[in-house]
Amino acid sequence: MVATEGGVPSPAQSHDTDAVGAEVPVRSAEDGFAAWREAVAGVLAKSRRTDRSALPDRPESLLETTTYDGVTIAPLYGPLDETAEPPLPGHFPYVRGGDPHRDVHVGWRVAGRFGRDGHDAETVNGRMLDGLQNGVSALWLSTAGIGADGLATALTGVLLDLAPLTLDAGADLPAVADALFDVLPPETQVGVALGAAPLTDVVAGVPAVSLEDTVALARRATEDGRGVRAITVDGTVFHDAGAADGQEIGLAVAAGLEYVRALVAAGSTAAEALSQLEFRFAATDQQFETIAKFRAARRVWARVAEVLGAPDRGAAPQHAVTSAAMMTQRDPWVNMLRTTLAVFGAGVGGADAVTVLPFDVALPGGAPDVSETFAARIARNTQLLLLEESHLGRVLDPAGGSWYVESLTDATADAAWTVFQSVERAGGYRAALDSGEITRTVAETRAARERDIAHRRTSVTGVNEFPNLQEPPVTPGDGTVDGRPVARYAAAFEAxxxxxxxxxxxxxxxxxxxxxxxxxxxxxxxxxxxxxxxxxxxxxxxxxxxxxxxxxxxxxxxxxxxxxxxxxxxxxxxxxxxxxxxxxxxxxxxxxxxxxxxxxxxxxxxxxxxxxxxxxxxxxxxxxxxxxxxxxxxxxxxxxxxxxxxxxxx
Structure with missing residues (x-):
């Protein structure tokens, strides 16, 4: 045993005992890191056929990588990288999650997509009810095929107080919203998002509701008091255009603040305005970057809420959607693996709901000889396996405390804040969009990524690495996925x-x-x-x-x-x-x-x-x-x- 002073080891002691009582030296974190650094230097000097003196003072810097946001990822993280522990879930700045009481037996919500195939309201209703019976716990409903008149039929039997609903109605939202308010259960709290996204839909070039109608709907939802959120800040449009994670967050936060300003100008309080927003972000197969992304996004938005004087309203819900940009047309089965990693990252990162895109979503008409219901079932079961068999939802913020994840979260948040500040300096979101600054900065990142893929510094399995030349031809796409333009990573090689x-x-x-x-x-x-x-x-x-x-x-x-x-x-x-x-x-x-x-x-x-x-x-x-x-x-x-x-x- 080690001698102690009053039961506490003396600072002068330099040894401890192992399980059998033998003394072992105790080294500080600094000593351990210095020894590791010298070992790294020795290996690098040998592999590069050079002398140790020719290497930089920090030889491990040769092993660092840099993201498109300029964030440096080190080859090793340890006690020297430790930061202060963020507050618990449900507490500002909500890095570890916005809900302190999330049911760990449920985890995040499994959001299924419905109504995008042009079927009538009865068919859409049947598919939603089937999904709810087989693991779907949240609904994302496109009304393009059913319209306002078919909404009541499509929602027959759906308990909106149990299954959150997000609408995708585009320019028809005012009429669809009227129909929705008519079928909401009276005096019951629901989880409904109207999905108004005019400031981001314009980036995607899709039909959108006007900002004026959006403000009116948000005001109506606030007065209704049943838990309806009118606005979805859709960061995926920036991701689909080529943005990096920090850029996606920063631009989405800038758009979110623009909505808040419009609502406050119309008479809402800052707290009321903040309560009308939810965010949608893309989740990629870069699992650690995705984990950090969702944690960082909550931190940045919480800071905006704090500046607005309503920090307790800074935990806006997050809807994760697996990246359309990472999906390939060639060897599309690999997309199942990509989406699995993306769900893992989003779920561990604390997303409130996750939608998995079908593995063949990038193929016009879907994969040959594969039914639409099969693709949707695989997308749903990808999440259910992680929740029900791997139990990923059983712990809130399981990555919290990881030196790597905490460091990456902080760095991503800093990068996002820098993007947000640049937009503010340009006069705000709409001014930056009108001037072309947003388009230009995203295009620069897109070009850098395309160069890396073209030079095969970035691998796209099944496309620029390990391609299957024997797979049958596919129908070329038109640069869109689900009718929205997407800068898919594989596009150049697939052409x-x-x-x-x-x-x-x-x-x-x-x-x-x-x-x-x-x-x-x-x-x-x-x-x-x-x-x-x-x-x-x-x-x-x-x-x-x-x-x-x-x-x-x-x-x-x-x-x-x-x-x-x-x-x-x-x-x-x-x-x-x-x-x-x-x-x-x-x-x-x-x-x-x-x-x-x-x-x-x-x-x-x-x-x-x-x-x-x-x-x-x-x-x-x-x-x-x-x-x-x-x-x-x-x-x-x-x-x-x-x-x-x-x-x-x-």
């Missing part, structure tokens, strides 16, 4: 796949590139695999004749105008020039190399010597290339469209 499918249908065969392996399988396998995977992401078939193949004969047989040399740098130095000559003599017009052209002997000299030009590849395929641009050029060469490919060598 290449669509182009390849068109060529295949016209010619009866897929565009083909010849792989030219040098050396044994062990020597070329890494690069042939890389090249085949890259080609497939553009809809191009890669023919690999295997080791020791006669390249001239294979090239003549394949007839492809493009070949890719694959081997080790040592093989390139030894056999590369001869292989390039053999391929050119066999009729291959463009020879590329998997790796760097600089590995070829006397490359610089050959490039300037016309007599040796045939010894040098025409370009290289490396991990750092713009894959979309290079695959476009290769498709141009394979399909005979050379005009657009001139001068675009990698």
């Amino acid at each position: 290449l796949r669509d182009r390849s499918d068109t060529v295949t249908a016209e010619r009866g065969s897929r565009p083909v590139v010849l792989l030219a392996p040098l050396g044994s399988v062990a020597e070329h396998n890494a690069r042939t695999t890389f090249a085949a995977n890259l080609m497939a992401s553009g809809g191009i078939e890669a023919v690999n004749p295997g080791a020791d193949a006669d390249l001239s004969a294979v090239a003549a047989e394949t007839g492809s105008p493009v070949a890719v040399l694959c081997g080790t740098d040592a093989r390139y130095a030894e056999e590369g020039p001869a292989a390039v000559r053999a391929l050119r003599n066999a009729g291959v017009a463009t020879v590329l190399v998997a790796g760097k052209v600089s590995t070829f002997p006397n490359n610089a000299e050959n490039a300037d010597n016309p007599e040796n030009a045939d010894d040098v590849p025409d370009g290289s395929l490396t991990l750092s290339i713009d894959a979309v641009a290079e695959l476009t050029r290769i498709l141009d060469l394979l399909t005979g469209d050379h005009a657009t490919s001139e001068g675009q060598h990698a």
